[in-house]
Amino acid sequence: MELVLVILIGVLYASGIFMLLRRSMVKLLIGLILLGNGANLLIFLLGGITKGKPPVIDNAAKLFTDIYADPIPQALILTAIVISFGIQSFAIVLLKRVYVLVNSDDLDDLNTPEEEDI
Amino acid sequence: MIDNAIVFPVVVHLFTAILLLFFWRKTIAQRMISIAGSLLAMLVAIGLFAQVWDGGILTMQAAGWEAPFGISFVADVFSSSMVLLTSFSGLAVSIYSATGIARGRMIYGYFPIFHFLLMGLNGAFLTGDIFNLYVWFEVVIIASFVLMTLGGRKAQIEGSVKYMAMNILASTFFLTGIGILYGITGTLNMADLSLKVAALENRKLVDITAIFFIIGFGIKSAVFPLYFWLPSSYHTPPSAVAAIFGGLLTKVGIYALFRIFTLIFIPDDFIRTLLVFLAIFTILTGTFGAVIKNNIRRMFSYLIVCHIGFMVGGLGMYSEVAITGALFYLFHDIMVKTNIFLIAGLIRKLRGTMNMDKLGGLYAEYPLLSLLMAIVLFSLVGIPPLSGFWPKIHLFEAGFMGGHYALIAALIIGSFATLYVISLMWSKVFWKDRPIIEDEGVLTDDFQPLSKFRKSLLVTPIVFLAVITLYIGLGAENIASVVKHIAREMKDTSPYIEAVLGTNELQ
Numbered sequence: 308m309e310l311v312l313v314i315l316i317g318v319l320y321a322s323g324i325f326m327l328l329r330r331s332m333v334k335l336l337i338g339l340i341l342l343g344n345g346a347n348l349l350i351f352l353l354g355g356i357t358k359g360k361p362p363v364i365d366n367a368a369k370l371f372t373d374i375y376a377d378p379i380p381q382a383l384i385l386t387a388i389v390i391s392f393g394i395q396s397f398a399i400v401l402l403k404r405v406y407v408l409v410n411s412d413d414l415d416d417l418n419t420p421e422e423e424d425i
Numbered sequence: 426m427i428d429n430a431i432v433f434p435v436v437v438h439l440f441t442a443i444l445l446l447f448f449w450r451k452t453i454a455q456r457m458i459s460i461a462g463s464l465l466a467m468l469v470a471i472g473l474f475a476q477v478w479d480g481g482i483l484t485m486q487a488a489g490w491e492a493p494f495g496i497s498f499v500a501d502v503f504s505s506s507m508v509l510l511t512s513f514s515g516l517a518v519s520i521y522s523a524t525g526i527a528r529g530r531m532i533y534g535y536f537p538i539f540h541f542l543l544m545g546l547n548g549a550f551l552t553g554d555i556f557n558l559y560v561w562f563e564v565v566i567i568a569s570f571v572l573m574t575l576g577g578r579k580a581q582i583e584g585s586v587k588y589m590a591m592n593i594l595a596s597t598f599f600l601t602g603i604g605i606l607y608g609i610t611g612t613l614n615m616a617d618l619s620l621k622v623a624a625l626e627n628r629k630l631v632d633i634t635a636i637f638f639i640i641g642f643g644i645k646s647a648v649f650p651l652y653f654w655l656p657s658s659y660h661t662p663p664s665a666v667a668a669i670f671g672g673l674l675t676k677v678g679i680y681a682l683f684r685i686f687t688l689i690f691i692p693d694d695f696i697r698t699l700l701v702f703l704a705i706f707t708i709l710t711g712t713f714g715a716v717i718k719n720n721i722r723r724m725f726s727y728l729i730v731c732h733i734g735f736m737v738g739g740l741g742m743y744s745e746v747a748i749t750g751a752l753f754y755l756f757h758d759i760m761v762k763t764n765i766f767l768i769a770g771l772i773r774k775l776r777g778t779m780n781m782d783k784l785g786g787l788y789a790e791y792p793l794l795s796l797l798m799a800i801v802l803f804s805l806v807g808i809p810p811l812s813g814f815w816p817k818i819h820l821f822e823a824g825f826m827g828g829h830y831a832l833i834a835a836l837i838i839g840s841f842a843t844l845y846v847i848s849l850m851w852s853k854v855f856w857k858d859r860p861i862i863e864d865e866g867v868l869t870d871d872f873q874p875l876s877k878f879r880k881s882l883l884v885t886p887i888v889f890l891a892v893i894t895l896y897i898g899l900g901a902e903n904i905a906s907v908v909k910h911i912a913r914e915m916k917d918t919s920p921y922i923e924a925v926l927g928t929n930e931l932q
Contacts, residue, residue, distance in 0.1 A: 327594070332586065339593045346600045353608025380607065383556055387600055390563045397570055398589055405586055408579050417583040418657075 319345030354380025493614035499553035517886035584658035595644035602637030646678025664770020672763030700741030707734030750819025
């Protein structure tokens with residue numbers, strides 16, 4: 308399981324960065340989404356994966372002595388997913404707006420020259 | 426000492442923002458509520474600073490969950506003075522916005538978002554939990570995206586794409602760093618991380634994790650070679666927005682760098698060399714950019730980059746004197762950078778342009794305003810006894826003590842280039858005769874027709890910030906005692922850790 312996740316994270320980061328280096332705005336956005344997902348999986352993996360041991364204490368016991376699945380990485384990922392969801396939807400709307408204004412998907416067309424400044 | 430008063434600076438802005446949402450489209454009411462909210466936030470911040478200065482570090486554990494299990498809020502002198510400076514900038518920009526922001530932007534929620542931004546900044550300064558810091562950063566960037574795009578002019582939208590892409594990327598790096606840090610230490614509380622990271626044996630892994638944080642915060646605070654988004658986006662939004670961005674958003678990155686690299690990752694030789702190297706190139710590239718720009722706000726954007734290098738350099742030298750100098754510079758920089766963007770906005774109101782070739786003759790027409798602007802601009806340059814001068818003494822002293830001669834050379838070049846561009850601006854904008862432009866219709870004076878009250882709304886914040894800048898310069902003794910206190914707390918972090926975790930954890 309760990310090995311699969313390691314490879315998956317590597318692929319997500321690599322493809323995310325590759326997409327970021329393209330000139331298309333849509334690919335830029337996809338790159339950011341892939342990178343974000345890679346980061347979430349990385350937290351999940353590095354938090355330590357424990358199967359079938361929920362962090363629930365018996366009524367009888369006072370202390371938790373057994374190995375248990377750490378809930379914090381999942382809380383972190385959940386927070387990160389929610390945040391990136393909001394940001395990505397904003398980004399999609401912004402890029403659509405850019406497309407309407409500039410009529411191009413090419414990032415190099417986003418340079419209004421200095422003379423047009425006010 | 427446990428005290429819930431810590432979260433008041435956050436709560437005041439939160440409630441102001443929520444209250445503002447009820448007055449959607451009622452712009453007069455929004456302006457008054459915003460100014461009142463900022464004023465209240467300033468009083469709260471002054472109270473918090475006074476309490477921390479007299480009584481030592483305050484902590485609050487969210488919902489009573491003890492550190493390191495819950496989320497801690499910590500106000501030490503560094504945090505509370507940053508909150509104080511934020512509240513000064515916030516108040517000034519809030520007053521300025523009342524006239525400086527077009528009504529069209531206000532009815533689409535300029536003021537609520539502005540207060541959410543300030544809330545995020547205060548939260549980032551006060552939190553003692555690294556993941557919580559990430560969340561506050563996200564609050565800040567989401568609010569800043571909206572402020573950046575509000576209005577939707579073509580240049581603005583173009584700038585926002587770069588701004589948005591780089592900031593999301595920075596957050597991803599930051600999140601990756603947090604993930605690795607949690608993996609190797611199993612905690613998120615900064616005080617606890619400080620102890621656990623110091624105990625780790627695999628120092629190479631610690632360095633690599635630290636580099637993720639340098640990249641993440643480096644993008645946010647515009648450090649070489651990660652700053653290119655800043656000059657291509659900061660000249661696009663309205664001046665009030667640019668002021669809060671230029672004054673505070675890059676500085677929150679610097680705050681995080683100082684916090685992380687004095688508390689969690691104590692820099693070893695490799696990281697120190699890296700930071701000094703980055704600082705040298707940040708200063709030089711920022712300088713060269715500023716020299717060639719002809720638009721006031723584009724020039725100021727490069728000056729932000731240049732001066733970020735001063736602070737990063739101070740952190741890289743990592744002696745007590747160096748950190749004192751860098752923090753002093755940070756305090757001075759927040760006030761002055763906010764103010765120069767407000768001034769750029771005022772010049773735009775007066776003349777209808779920010780292109781220095783089309784400007785001129787301001788001194789002949791508005792001598793008093795010019796004098797006011799001169800005070801701020803000369804403070805930025807650091808002409809003694811104004812505020813930019815004192816931190817540089819500390820930085821030079823630290824540079825000679827540590828033998829960082831390349832950094833000293835860069836500091837000298839950066840200072841002289843700042844002097845050069847500001848005197849160039851002074852002669853072009855204030856002393857040169859007003860050039861004759863063919864289509865006069867475009868360049869209108871939006872300032873003269875305003876009523877006296879609205880004029881004062883534009884000028885008061887500049888005066889207010891200029892007075893604070895003058896105080897930083899002329900009362901440098903008091904500021905120095907504050908920054909020296911902070912530098913000592915950074916060198917010896919045990920009071921911070923003790924305040925958060927309780928005494929028994931430190932053996």
